[in-house]
Amino acid sequence: xxxxxxxxxxxxxxxxxxxxxxxxxSYGLFIDGEFVSSTxxxxxxxxxxxxxxxxxxxxxxxxxxxxVAVRAARKGYDRHWSRMKxxxxxxxxxxxxxxxxxxxxxxxxxETLDGGKPIRExxxxxxxxxxxxxxxxxxxxxxLDYAFPNRRPRPLGVAAQVIPWNFPLLMAAWKIAPALAxxxxxxxxxxxxxxxxxxxxxxxxxxxxxxxGVVNIIxxxxxxxKALVExxxxxxxxxxxxxxxxxxxxxxxxGTRKRSTLELGGKAANIIFADASIDQAVEGVxxxxxxxxxxxxxxxxxxxxxxxxxxxxIEKIKDRVQSLIIGNPLDKNTDLGxxxxxxxxxxIQEYIDVGLAEGAIRYQPEAPLPDEGFWCRPTLFTQVSQAxxxxxxxxxxxxxxxxxxxxxxxxxxxxxxxxxGLSAGVWTNKGSKxxxxxxxxxxxxxxxxxxxxxxxxxxxxxxxxxxxxxxxxLHGLQAYLDIH
Ligand code: NAD
Numbered sequence: 169x170x171x172x173x174x175x176x177x178x179x180x181x182x183x184x185x186x187x188x189x190x191x192x193x194s195y196g197l198f199i200d201g202e203f204v205s206s207t208x209x210x211x212x213x214x215x216x217x218x219x220x221x222x223x224x225x226x227x228x229x230x231x232x233x234x235x236v237a238v239r240a241a242r243k244g245y246d247r248h249w250s251r252m253k254x255x256x257x258x259x260x261x262x263x264x265x266x267x268x269x270x271x272x273x274x275x276x277x278x279e280t281l282d283g284g285k286p287i288r289e290x291x292x293x294x295x296x297x298x299x300x301x302x303x304x305x306x307x308x309x310x311x312l313d314y315a316f317p318n319r320r321p322r323p324l325g326v327a328a329q330v331i332p333w334n335f336p337l338l339m340a341a342w343k344i345a346p347a348l349a350x351x352x353x354x355x356x357x358x359x360x361x362x363x364x365x366x367x368x369x370x371x372x373x374x375x376x377x378x379x380x381g382v383v384n385i386i387x388x389x390x391x392x393x394k395a396l397v398e399x400x401x402x403x404x405x406x407x408x409x410x411x412x413x414x415x416x417x418x419x420x421x422x423g424t425r426k427r428s429t430l431e432l433g434g435k436a437a438n439i440i441f442a443d444a445s446i447d448q449a450v451e452g453v454x455x456x457x458x459x460x461x462x463x464x465x466x467x468x469x470x471x472x473x474x475x476x477x478x479x480x481x482i483e484k485i486k487d488r489v490q491s492l493i494i495g496n497p498l499d500k501n502t503d504l505g506x507x508x509x510x511x512x513x514x515x516i517q518e519y520i521d522v523g524l525a526e527g528a529i530r531y532q533p534e535a536p537l538p539d540e541g542f543w544c545r546p547t548l549f550t551q552v553s554q555a556x557x558x559x560x561x562x563x564x565x566x567x568x569x570x571x572x573x574x575x576x577x578x579x580x581x582x583x584x585x586x587x588x589g590l591s592a593g594v595w596t597n598k599g600s601k602x603x604x605x606x607x608x609x610x611x612x613x614x615x616x617x618x619x620x621x622x623x624x625x626x627x628x629x630x631x632x633x634x635x636x637x638x639x640x641x642l643h644g645l646q647a648y649l650d651i652h
Contacts, residue, residue, distance in 0.1 A: 179501045184276075188273070189274055189277050194226075194227075197229060198373075199240050200380045201378070201382075207233055208232075211226060211228065215361075217284035218505065223282060234399060241401075244384075247379075254310040255309065257351065259306075261345060265299045267376055268341075272299065279337055282362050284461070284505045289460060289505075297338050301624045302341060305348070309348075322351075322649060323351030324350075324403040324650060325403035326353055328406070329354055330356075330396065330407045330417075331409070333360075333509075336358055336359065336362040337365040343639075346648055353381060354383045361508055367385060397420065405426055406429050409431075411634070431629060432588075434562060435470060435560065435562050436466050436588075436592050437470045437592045440474065440477070450481060452617070454492070456468025469563060470583070472571050473571075474574070485548060489531070492504055492535075504566065513542040513543075516566075528549040528550065528551050528558065531550070532547050532548075533545055552569040554585060559571065576604065584608075587633040589632040589633075591613045592605075593615045593616075594609075610632065
């Protein structure tokens with residue numbers, strides 16, 4: 169049941185049906201165009217974080233499986249993909265994009281079941297954007313000479329791609345679409361807790377009759393990702409995940425000829441000036457931190473409010489948080505779904521305890537939580553200092569740390585006082601302030617009077633410990649090409 173806040177009329181449940189979704193009891197690996205068994209026998213459960221029920225069993229790949237997948241990708245590159253006319257490669261990408269659209273309801277439901285995010289997000293954000301990435305890069309496949317005029321763009325070869333659990337299918341699309349458009353082949357490893365939509369993508373690739381070996385999908389935990397990125401048959405590593413793992417990958421690639429892009433953590437600053445449209449800004453803050461339960465690399469987890477409007481803004485945020493609906497992610501009314509895993513919930517909880525121990529003031533709505541599953545109430549902290557861990561470290565959960573400022577110089581200094589640099593938001597009615605801040609904030613993307621806006625034409629990526637390299641747009645092509 170959905171848990172409607174006490175001060176609202178209860179909403180009737182509006183459950184998305186899952187009757188059309190068939191799941192196998194257990195899944196193998198997608199290698200060389202086929203679903204195959206592992207050379208080992210280890211499997212683990214993929215569970216629904218909203219119910220703790222097992223959805224299916226996933227294969228833990230062995231080092232031999234990794235080797236077989238990389239060899240299949242090399243064969244796919246040599247025999248098919250590198251020989252194909254770019255316009256033909258583009259047609260496959262268009263086909264995949266259309267199939268994702270056709271099967272978007274099924275994929276959205278599966279994403280929500282496996283990951284815990286509200287169906288509204290899977291349906292309205294993840295799926296349309298995943299298809300849009302394939303459509304966008306399909307268009308580039310035969311225009312690389314125009315993208316890089318008077319240069320000779322060449323594919324790199326086999327790309328090892330490792331992705332996290334917060335946008336499973338969308339991250340797969342971000343990685344696979346530009347790699348294929350530029351003529352590379354792929355071995356993809358989805359996150360251990362959310363492999364089901366990637367495996368379903370394997371079915372779609374079969375349906376699209378993509379030549380064997382062009383995309384291979386192997387599953388398992390971090391050791392599988394490690395074996396993949398360290399495999400000598402790999403030419404390019406594209407990783408999205410935590411800064412901690414990104415650093416170990418970077419160290420392991422040192423001295424090799426492999427190219428790499430790393431999309432890592434973040435601790436974004438969302439900045440509200442007194443001259444902003446306050447209601448619009450509050451809605452942006454709610455979207456920025458509570459969207460996908462705050463499990464977003466670019467989550468606006470630090471809020472800076474100009475002192476003269478701080479009290480007003482905080483009260484409005486509290487009111488809005490009180491009205492958020494937490495519960496069954498398959499219900500179309502749900503605003504906050506389940507946290508992806510017990511482990512992640514424990515991490516978030518530890519940070520909330522740290523915030524309290526550091527003397528910050530916590531606010532959480534009183535909405536009841538479901539009995540089963542992994543849930544965290546939307547949380548905000550006031551009286552947070554710059555030195556506080558909840559203001560410095562990535563929590564990856566629905567926890568907002570609020571600070572105040574008096575001058576533009578002060579807020580720029582505070583916002584940049586972080587080892588990360590992925591994204592930021594600025595709320596003001598002055599264009600000059602927007603230009604000033606967007607040039608001074610050290611963040612890969614700065615949203616102005618909006619937040620969490622994504623488009624395949626727009627590059628995305630970080631500074632400092634948020635990683636390097638860009639995905640999306642023309643820049644996203646560059647990361648998969650040798651350009652002379
Ligand atoms: P994670 O680093 O624990 O895992 C990410 C992936 O790497 C998983 O598939 C995991 O199995 C694999 N992995 C783990 N250890 C590995 C190793 N030693 N070698 C190779 N692969 C390994 O991250 P997570 O907890 O799944 O995801 C959350 C993190 O991802 C957050 O820090 C978030 O900010 C970041 N993220 C960044 C972006 C971005 O675009 N910058 C997007 C989404 C998520």
